[in-house]
Amino acid sequence: MRRLRTASERNKLTQNIGFTGLRLAALITVVPIVLVVVYIFWQGSPAISWEFISGFPREGMRAGGILPAIVGTFWLTLGTGIIAVPLGIGAAIYLAEYAPDTNWTRAIRIAIINLAGIPSVVYGLFGLGLFVLFLQFGTSIVAGSLTLAIMTLPVIISTTEEALRAVPNSFRVVSISLGGSKWQTIRRVVIPQALPGILTGVILGLERAAGETAPILFTVAAFFLPRLPTSIFDATMALPYHLFVISTQVPGMPVQIQYGTAVVLLTFVLSMNTVAAVIRSRARARRQW
């Protein structure tokens, strides 16, 4: 009896040590994230002014604002969305609602997994080879948006598919039994139910695209272009690339402008993140199934 108790005590001790380790690891993972965000805002918010957000860079980017970079990132994100959202949702609908269980479907899934894993700089090379040179779009917003869109596709496809699959089958059965066609069922019943999940996925995908630098290095990004793009075939500055340029390529750059740019980029990304989180939690609260 005595032995038994010590054995269970020992188990208890192992468990306590193990759990403490897990808690510690989670803490080590999370604390730097908070620190990064807080530190960037703390260092960079003094640089934020109306002039910084709405002005053009001056004195070799060492003064003035970053408007062209903000506008550039806005257009790139929009362009990426216009291309990737219909394509991604379409692909997800195919996989969740239509695709038979064949080797071709498996090939599609494998292709998506691979798209998700291809390094971002390789997307940049691909965009340079296909869109910039072969299709002769030049370094332009179209070329960059197309490149970013293909990179974003797997995120949108997988989250959308998950959202569609979460809709209970009885919804579909009822719709079809009422005489709805397959597509009517998807459009009027399944998609509306899955919409919050789809939106969340789309926003998270576009958030990644907005923050990416490597794919746009050779497809859109202009080192210094103190005017706004006037057509989709223009090159443009972009926030992430601008941050890269001013933190490595320009000597004597005031730190405050660097942190200021980081704050704007971070705000861009975090606000998308927040919108996605709000949509998700609201949907979860309202869900009837």
Add this chain to the structure above:
Amino acid sequence: MRELNWREYITTRLIRACGYSAIIFVGLIFIFLLREGSPALVEIPLPSLFSSRWYPIEEYFGILPLISGSIVVTIGATLVSVPLGLSTAIFIAEIAPRWAKEILKPLVEVLAGLPSVMLGFLGILVVAPFIRTATNIPTGLTAFTGALILGMMAIPTIVSVAEDALDAVPRTYREAAHALGATEWQTIWRVTLPAARSGVLTAIMLGIGRAIGETMTVMMVTGNAPVLLTGLESLFRPVRTMTATIAAEMGEVATGSVHYHTLFLIGITLFLISLIVNMAAAGVVFRQRKRAERILS
């Protein structure tokens, strides 16, 4: 009714086309990398391609230093991200109270969304000076710095995939273990984790894949010196990875030059590595799913 059928037909076709587009894109990527990269195999004799000197201005195109740079940084990042990522995933999936989950999951998602260029920027301004003073070496821009930050960046991938895998383990497994008198810890260690083995493996592989492919952070914080690594001490020296080389040099090369083709060749190498890693990860998942289906049917 006829019109309805017609529209149904078109939409179905369109949707199927969207589905197959993924295969087309992978194919296109491979074709265009090959188109621009394969000439390098003809232009540069193989022995000099696999030599240890990368100095394109004088026509030295040895890619070994770049490969070794990628390997060292990736191993370092794996050592950081796998223990932290898996522990966090286990914590979230198995023992965290609800409120902790509600905080942890969004934060990990924030980390996934942090632009790599921003972490590189902080790496230059904060982490590198700290490491330089802490270890008393001439520069803080080293393989170690890169591995550290990269490890952080691979964590979200590992956490989300591993957590899904742990969640998918049926509750009955845990209940059975508890009923047999196992403690919470024993259940996690001997039942849940082994049951989620394939998913956990996938998580690790995808995390590694993420680390190999990361570009901007690595380019900014590893110091960019294409030297062949020799021993452990080279962890604290500047290195240059394959990804960083492409990103740093592609902007300055003439289209169609040997250097240009070589950079695409490195791109092909990276593409193939990610293909292998992801196929392996996918293989594990598919095999597991099949087995599960067999057991359940």
